[in-house]
Amino acid sequence: MNNRRRKREEKERINDANVYGVTLLDIRKKHSDNRLFLCLIRAILLFLAVYGTIVGLAASFDLPFYAPVVAISLFALSLLSSFIYYNKVTFYLGYVVVFLILIIMAFAFYMYINSGFQAFINEVISRYETFFSIVSGRVAEEQITDRFLTVTVMLIFVGGVFSIFFNITISGYMDLPMTFIVSFLPLQFAFYIDIVPPTIYLVMLLSVYISVAVLGRSGRYTLPYRYKKDMPFGRSRRKNKQVHYYHASGQGMLWMMGYSVILSIVIMLIVGGVFSSDFSTKKLSNVVKDKTDKYVKTVVVSGITALFNRYDAVGGLAKGQLGGISSINPDYQADLVVTYVPDNFGDIYLKAYTGVRYERNRFYNTFKDNINYTSADDIIAADDYLPADYNNMTFSKIHIENVGADKTYDYQPYIPFITTDTGSTAKTGIAPNRSAFALSTDITQKITLDNTLSEDTYETIYLPLVYGYDYGANDPAREEEYKSLYTSYPSSLEGTLSAISNEAGLNSEEINSLQPAAKTIMIAEKLKQFYEEKFVYTYTPGSTPYNEDVVEYFLNENRKGFCAHFASSATLVLRHMGIPTRYCEGYLLEQGSLMNNNKVSDDTSGWTSGNANKGLYQIELSDANAHSWVEIYVDGYGWIPFELTPPSYETESNSGSLGFFGFFSGLFNRTERLVDDTSGDSISRSLNDNNQLTGALSEAMSDASSSGFAQFARSVGYLLLPFIWMSLALVVIILLVIIIRRLIFESKRRRYVSAEKFGDALLLEYNAALKKWKKKKIITAENPSVRDVEKALMEYLEKTETDTVEKGNANSSNKKADSSNKKATSDSNNKKAADKLSRKNKSVPSKEELPTLMDAVYCAAFSKDGIDKDTYLTCREILH
């Protein structure tokens, strides 16, 4: 009670005394609870909550730590936290002290805590990658590699922080929902991917929940500092009554906590099956998971900061837009479903967008985005071509289903065939606006295109790209035009591009001495080499400062970026070098990303004219497969796609310096990235050929697509199963209790009989019978004497006999009109009724037997000699 309330209370009491002549003062208790004890109990609850949550989480991910050290330290911290509420002084100073301790700890053991935290993040990322079948390549840097040590220190530190949270929700408010949220949220790291913490930690948490629920609802958990030592009772005055309540009962809290632990253990033993792998949630759809999967994947791959991008990268293509994105945010949903026969020539680019004019952080396409080709000239005028001797080359069919990609564009492989015949008969199965890419009739004799497909699903015959192959110049007449259009760049970038050209050595004598075509290739190769050496590939390069040019910032300052940065800057650098270059966007179909389970058929007939020993594959391409590259125009060869985005083996290490961001770098993206990828973009690739998890996911997907009713039934089953188990367990427990009680009774009786203590044996049976009589309400007294029982039984027998006789008479008078037979019938009825009664009250002795039984019981209870065996047996027979 605070001073203000105290004063008000004093005033009220004086008023009561004056008006009513009597007032109740502060109630006293004989044995007041010790404050230390009250704090200690809270500390135990805190410890259970903190240990169950934090250490439970670490154990879920199999992180190594010194359990005794963590347990002792966390208990000490819990004690410290709970003793904040010991009195007013500790309350006002306590939190400051605890915060200071944590801050000092953070400074002193920064490296250990940081490394432990990064170890945890690494383990989490690793498990999530396995669960989602993705490889992020993100590895948080553990500066100290002794995980036993670092994880231990980290757990103590994080446990200390959580002890403060729990101290508020448990010690302060006994608030079950808040306590549950504080403990449940961290555990989502594990539960989200169906990892269940070991049972011991769940028992701890359940104990805390039960204790908090019971103590919280009792309302009797007032913090010690809130009342004076000698005032164990508080008072609340209301309009119509006064309530005098005790503040807290240490003994009560302790016992309740003990029972909570026992109850938790029992529940966990019974419903532990809920957590078994057979009953995991992974095969069931989960609304929350479904909605959050893509974000979780994003965080796993790119860190939390990826969630805060200004532009959502859904759809894969940026349409030449650069900048504004601090990091890539793939949604991992299928954009294209591609079916094809992989050849031996490497990855396949599916080109959609061609950037020509660069202006204000964007490559614009001078052509309309949605092109309807009407003649072969248009196609050639655009950017497509065929090798001169294509008839001698291997060609293949590719089946593309656009399920989520931007539908403005076609996604065409290099190098689709062109036909001069745009008639509908020759282009079966191809949407009109894509018919230009259909094969002429001579090819369709070998590869049949499906003519039943929709506009968003199309098939194209293409020539797998072969680097270095002489495609020939399709249109030498337009070379000049190309050169003027595709060599332009903003004059404001002149300085930057020159500097980079020089730095990269693109103007070296060695290069200048080469023939034009070779020179072009060499410059591009040199630039690629320069990028590999001096630049870092990353999904999270950060945002370009406002009003700065993306390419300029990338080349001069940041030197970090993803494919779009490399391709766009390369385009401008190469243009600066006089090489016609264009910026391309589309999807990259990697050979390396194919897994065995992508194989849909071994039969490749009608899909390729070449050596198709690999079979037919189907793969989903998502945002993560979206890519940017450049095409350079090589004299005599035409437009050649060129990959300048470097593979990223480089380490982008943590600074190691003390700082908030550094500490959580594992969560964000300041980690080293191990990307073994030629493009640097693809993150979805094979884990291993026999990835069982992928199989499980496929099964899950198949389940998810099952009927709504089946889903509902599964959901109901999911929810009901624990209850069914519980009910069965309860039935079993009840049966066991009955059996055990019966066995105990029988063994006791036998023991008495064998020891010739017939009196005790009779009393044992008499007490059991007494319970039955009480249950039937034949005897109502709480502690009846033997004579009381005899009297009550006699009354009962007489009453039931009278009732039966009356009933029998009534029946007989109705049925029998003949008065001469009345008596006989009545007697007969009485007998029947008596028999019935006897059967009904089998456990109640008859009127004749009762005195014998009760005398024997009396003797057994009070006589020194007790009773003999015969009497016991007789009485036993009566009782049964």
Add this chain to the structure above:
Amino acid sequence: MKNKNLPYQITYVLEILLVLLGAIFYRQPLLSVLLLLLVLLPPISIILTKYEITKLSVRATALNKETIRDGIINIKISANYKGLIPLLNCTMNFTFQNLYYPHTQPQEFVFPAETRRTGEFTLPFSVTKAGMIEFKTTGIDITDYLHLYTFTRPLTITIEIPVIPKDIETPSYPKQRVSPSSDNGEPSEIYTAGGEKTRDIKQLREYRSGDRLKDVHWKLTAKTDELMVREYEEIKELYYLIIPILKKPDDTMQDTLQNTLETFLSVGKDLLREREPYSVAIYNSSDNTFTMDIVTEEEDLYSALYEMYKCPIDGYENALSSYKEQYPENSLGMIIIEDGRIGEKETS
């Protein structure tokens, strides 16, 4: 089921619904177990409470039989609990009041029944006015562990503790009266402390210190050579009669009740000091009757006082008129105490 549990019941149902929603939409095993727990706990809690309350017995005893005004009355509550699971919300319902100043506001005393312990609590009452303090319990409410259901057990204990008025300076009143004249016109006897004497000799005995000289039986003294005195029979009817007139205190009037009680006690004690037995007329307004309590020693005085405390205060102000109506021929001297003063002095 009592209304006070309703908020708890509603919040509990809401908690179950929330967890149910969580379990449906976010199928985590822990949520299922929590849901199961939330469903199981209420019956467990209610059944256990029902079973455990049979092991609780509560007693209330007064630690002092009476007290003086401005003193303290202590009532001890003993809660003997033989159960294993503590009952955290036992509520004893009671009232306490000074019968002269009715105050029936219900009081609730929430105490814990701790495992296999006898909890002893002291309820200290500060009393500032004389009268009878009545402590009355009506029952015990025991709420289950989740506050969903309340079991009520009857507990009827009534404790009455009198509060004695403070001693004050005795107001003046005639301490000696002359008896009615005898036939010859002279006083036949002097009324003194110790009561009215008759002329009937009870016995003749040796002189004791303090005996009056006029009681010496000189003839016998001469015969026996020892100083012998006459001892007379004590009076049958006492001379003094105190009639206190009690008036119900109200807000508009000055509380003279306490003064009346104080004066009564003071005069009564003074008469006893003077070895003057007397009677007290206690008026019961409910049936308009008087009880005459004879006071020969202090214990009698307190008995009379306590008896007076129990009489209804309503209508007590009519005590004098009723008395005169019922006893018109009273020949003894009356001390009427009204509004804290000696109101009327009469001899017949």
